[in-house]
Amino acid sequence: QIEKVYAREILDSRGYPTVEVDVYTGDGYGSFSGFGRASVPSGASTGTNEALELRDGDERYGGKGVLDAVNNINTLIEADLVGMDVRDQREIDEMMIAMDGTESKMNLGANAILGVSLAVARAAADALNIPLYRYLGGTNSFTLPVPTMNVLNGGKHAGNDLAIQEFMIQPKGAENYAEALRMGVETYHELERVLVDKYGPSSTNVGYEGGFAPPISLTIDALDALLIAVENAGYSQSDVTIGLDAAASEFYDGRHYLIDGKKMSSGELVDYYLELINTYPIILIEDPFHEESFEDFATLTSEAWETLIVGDDLFVTNVDRLSRGIELGAANALLLKVNQIGTLSEAFDASLLAQRSGYSVVVSHRSAETEDSTIADLSVALGADLIKTGAPARSERTAKYNQLLRIEEDLGEAAQYVQL
Ligand code: PGA
Ligand code: ZN
Numbered sequence: 001q002i003e004k005v006y007a008r009e010i011l012d013s014r015g016y017p018t019v020e021v022d023v024y025t026g027d028g029y030g031s032f033s034g035f036g037r038a039s040v041p042s043g044a045s046t047g048t049n050e051a052l053e054l055r056d057g058d059e060r061y062g063g064k065g066v067l068d069a070v071n072n073i074n075t076l077i078e079a080d081l082v083g084m085d086v087r088d089q090r091e092i093d094e095m096m097i098a099m100d101g102t103e104s105k106m107n108l109g110a111n112a113i114l115g116v117s118l119a120v121a122r123a124a125a126d127a128l129n130i131p132l133y134r135y136l137g138g139t140n141s142f143t144l145p146v147p148t149m150n151v152l153n154g155g156k157h158a159g160n161d162l163a164i165q166e167f168m169i170q171p172k173g174a175e176n177y178a179e180a181l182r183m184g185v186e187t188y189h190e191l192e193r194v195l196v197d198k199y200g201p202s203s204t205n206v207g208y209e210g211g212f213a214p215p216i217s218l219t220i221d222a223l224d225a226l227l228i229a230v231e232n233a234g235y236s237q238s239d240v241t242i243g244l245d246a247a248a249s250e251f252y253d254g255r256h257y258l259i260d261g262k263k264m265s266s267g268e269l270v271d272y273y274l275e276l277i278n279t280y281p282i283i284l285i286e287d288p289f290h291e292e293s294f295e296d297f298a299t300l301t302s303e304a305w306e307t308l309i310v311g312d313d314l315f316v317t318n319v320d321r322l323s324r325g326i327e328l329g330a331a332n333a334l335l336l337k338v339n340q341i342g343t344l345s346e347a348f349d350a351s352l353l354a355q356r357s358g359y360s361v362v363v364s365h366r367s368a369e370t371e372d373s374t375i376a377d378l379s380v381a382l383g384a385d386l387i388k389t390g391a392p393a394r395s396e397r398t399a400k401y402n403q404l405l406r407i408e409e410d411l412g413e414a415a416q417y418v419q420l
Helices: 067-081 089-100 110-128 132-137 177-199 219-232 266-279 294-303 319-328 344-356 374-381 395-414
Strands: 002-011 017-026 032-039 149-153 166-171 240-245 257-259 262-264 282-286 308-311 333-336 360-364 386-388
Touching (some): 002 032, 002 067, 002 110, 017 110, 089 110, 110 344, 110 374, 132 374, 149 177, 149 219, 177 219, 177 240, 177 395, 257 266, 262 266, 266 294, 294 308, 294 319, 319 344, 333 344, 344 360, 374 386, 374 395
Parallel strands (some): 240 282, 282 308, 308 333, 333 360, 360 386
Antiparallel strands (some): 257 262
């Protein structure tokens, strides 16, 4: 049973405060048998419909302190959780949702609720002495997702003029996850050389997620640099493919999309994407349109039926929004971010609905992360097709990629790398 819940304020990878939670389990007589610690990520290009991150809004840290959220855990949530069975994840999550009482989790804060939700799962796995991925997914969790690595940054994540936020690579052609990781890293390092040669040494300064942020403004120039890097690393365009996160809400002005120095209507943007897909080995486009444009998503999904069209800000890991998307045929993949919805159980619900409806699941980090690697275990537990957790550099990103190496090792012969 849960003996103690304790939260503190720590820093995320952008140097802003976030919530960390410790959960202790024991026999009820003061001796601890299980321990779980988890911390909460934070986005920059956040969707309007995401669950609410509680920030203090006072003079500390420019208003971004999270002491109110921490306090909610250490008083209200702790009081209700102590004595509960740590394995009752869903009951615990539902209790916190009810205690908060709002759609957006604004009272307790989605950051408070999520921190507890994740730490509870970790404590349960520890108390039962089984790896987290197996606790969450059971014995049938044996697939390692394809990493979609963000190697070149634009949009809100970088200081250049690229409209598209993320240029990602997928080492699809690997035999196993460890090899995939190596292929991705080799390509990342080749990209560094390509960019230095073409745009000078400052072009390999990095964005929020560790991808390079070169002074490029045209989408195709970034894509061309990627293709050269793949070739220089010795891989074919079918072994290492390309994905984009347009994060298009960020370059939509309410009527048009501002991209490559042009103003495009949504119809023109559909054609633009189709042309890119025909020219480059692009297998995935996330948030190609702004966050309310279900119809435009549906149009592109039906025209580019072989491409993964991923809904991030569109779905915000929310079952209701995902259901609406499924009805309309908007997108064919769900980006799953635990902090968009605020509990592990609700994230599971979204994943299950996606998979039952033939949608792929892409488990994702946020642009501000911590050393917490829970999403790596979660991606295996859910049987996700892909995991997106930034460049294969910077410790808050490699924490997740490295954890997947350990999971693959733990699974041994049973491990299978997802074939997209
Ligand atoms: P965010 O970006 O964490 O800043 O929202 C990630 C994404 O858009 O996928
Ligand atoms: Zn996104």
